Amino acid sequence: MDKIIIVEGTSDKRKVKDIVREPVGIICTNGTIGIAKLDDLIEDLFEKDVYILVDADTSGEKIRKLFRKELPEAEHIFINKMYREVAAAPDQHIASVLLQANIDIHPKFLDMRMN
Structure with a gap:
């Protein structure tokens, strides 16, 4: 897989997995990530x-800051702050931000965006 999406938790991973159509790797940080784990992860990325x-x-901003420093070429995808959590955001919102990042989503979410 050439595309990897970094998320915080398993509920985020499930949500993204259900929306994304193309083969991507989804990696959970489990809320926090230490430098040692990040170094190991960067080698794989x-x-x-x-x-x-x-x-x-x-917590999300701390993770973003670490990745900006250690993996500056990573693309950051942002959800609307009113949802606070990826897992709490509506599916169509997640689909929309993924699509904006050129990640292919299931057609049913395209239909939802049009309504």
């Missing part, structure tokens, strides 16, 4: 398209 999709809260 070499030459892949990496997307960061984390919650719009303090």
